[in-house]
Structure formats: C-alpha cells, structure tokens
Amino acid sequence: MEYTTTYQSIVFMGKIASGKGTQAEAVLKHFGGTLYSNGNKVREVAQLPTPFGTKMKEMYEEGLLMPEWVASYWMSHALVSQYSSERVVFEAVAKKPNEAELFDEIHQWIERPYVVFNLDISDDTVRERSAARARDIVDSAKSVEKRLEEYHEYTSKSIEFFRKRGTLIDIDGTLESAAVEKLIFNYLQS
C-alpha cells in the first residue's frame, strides 16, 4: 500500500467487461481496503443450500439484476456495520437509481466520503470483450444483451444521479488498463 486517499468508499460503474474488476483490484492493491462486489456475493450465496441461495442462483443464471431489497440490504450492512471503519472498493453496486440514492444517503448519514468512477465503453466493445473472455454463463451472448438492456434502462440513470451529485468522475474505459489506472490513481491522491 504505497498510496493514500481520503476517500473511504470508491465505486466503479460501467457496462459488463468495462474493466471494473481489474481497476478495483489495482486500487485495493495500492491503496488498501476491502472489495465489495454484488457479483461475488451473489456467486457466494448461490452455492448455499437454502431457499434464499437457490432463488439467488436461478436469478443469477437468468442474468437478472438482484432484487432491490437484497441489494439495498447488503449495501447498508456493509457500510453501517461490517466495514464501517475500513476503506471499501465497490464493484457493480447501485445499478438501479434508487440504490444510487440510497448509497448517497447512507454516506451522508455516516459522514463518509465517496467517489464514483464511470468506466465508459461502447456496447460493441462490451460484446467483443465478453466473447473474448467467456468467463462463465454471464458472458454468453444472450446474457450480455440482457445486461446491456438493463444497463441502459437502470444503470445509466444511476450514473446520471451521481453526476448531478458531483461525485462522479468519467473515465475513458477503452484506454489501455494501465492508462485508466493512472487516471484513477491521480484523482484519488489529489
């Protein structure tokens, strides 16, 4: 951890395959903190042999956004109890506009500074990158299209919300990952 920043919550937003995971990892490595990823959490609970786990597994495999009450609960829990005194890097959070409003409300209530990085790439770049990496069922063409649809319907509105709040930083996600990383690191240290 060679760098420091005053931001306790650092959020990455962007379409599927926009590099959120890579950048989150780089920030964690150099600034320290804990990764908060709805995707990882869903994959984790989808393994549980409980009614909740089974249902989450079905939703994940169909490429649906997780239910709002679960997303809000996990987010509130992370910020208010679990990681209240740690830096948290968020990957894929606040995808729906009310989650973004909630995210902002919680931060104000607990007086915790945050910044949102928007890794901007085109839909065609999403398709190319997903086909190339084929990580799991979520990278299948059908699932990618579903996620793009949800991005345009919901996530783009969350991004607009953060932009209006003055907490959003736009980053060109088509740049080489080292260049993207440099832009992010510079901002965090400024």
Add this chain to the structure above:
Amino acid sequence: MQASTIIFIGPQGSGKGTQIERLYKVITELDPLRRVVDIQTGRRFRALAAKRETYAERKIELSMESGALQPDFITHLLWGQAMLDQLDPKSHLLIDGFPRTVNQAEVLEDAFDFFERDFLHVINLDTPEDVVRKRMQERARSDDTDDSIETRLKWYRDDTLPVLDYYRVRPDTAVHDIDGTTSIDEVHAQIVKAIKITV
C-alpha cells in the same frame, strides 16, 4: 393452514409486542410443522443502540432518545437480516415495527415477492392517542420521555397512517381494524377472529 403473513400496525403503546407474542403461541400450537418467523424491529433497534460501538450505533441511540424516526435504510438493515437468515416461503411471518413509511412498504413488496407471499393480513391496532400516552407513561421505558412520546406520535400520524391507506388499496390484502383500547385478552380474541384461525 396456509403460510400466513401478518403485519401489525399501531402507535407505540398500542400493544403490538404483547399481541404478537400471543398470536405466535397460537399459530405455533396450531401448525407445529411450520416455522413461525417473528420480526420485531423495535427490539432490534434497542439491541443495536445498546452496543454503542460504531458511529452509526451511537447515532441510532441518539435518535431513539429523541423519538425521531430512524432512516429507512437502518430499518431495512434489521428486517433484511432477519429475513435472509430465517425466512422461506413455507414459514408463517409476523411483523412488528415496519413498514413505518410508504417507502418502506414499497421495498418490502420486493421481499414479499421474493419469498412468494402474495396475501397479507394487516392488523391495525386502532388506539387513540390519549390511551397510548397514558400507557407509555405507565410502562416507563428509558426511551419513553414526554418529548419522545410526542415525537413518535407525530411521525406515526404523518408517516405510518399513510401505510394503512397503502394497504387498504393493495390487492390480496385484508386490513383488519381492531379496537386496541380493550383488554389484552379481548384484543387477542378480535385478532384471532379477524384472521380466521381456529384454536
């Protein structure tokens, strides 16, 4: 007996906690094969405030002392945890302490949908403010100061009464208006009759 979802709504001091305990016992005896999940956010709030470890817990304690309505996300944190840990579509569910705002009721819809709970019983423990004031002064819990009682009555009027209106027009919902001024036994009998469970 089908898995039921029963929401208790009433001002503080209307006897929700006592009535939930009685109903819990009746349902457990009638339907021993199903779990009865009982989620009371008031108790959970008090437990959280008593910890006083984090900034949020201290802030919750201060809000409780003043009687202010806690932010929706803190309430959500408490019931979300309970549902995630204990609930499944087959259990009976008894709820007290939320939803306290229409916004909370809307988020709760999403959870009901998830746990396949279409039909709701809403028990409105209708109790005039004078009766409630007197009861709260008598029970003398540490967060029941005169000021906090008035503040809580005000947010009940402003924020929670609209929740009843929300449920009165919700499809698949029976709102039961219960006279909360009678004795504990009588209120219990009214509730059992309203939700049509036989002892």
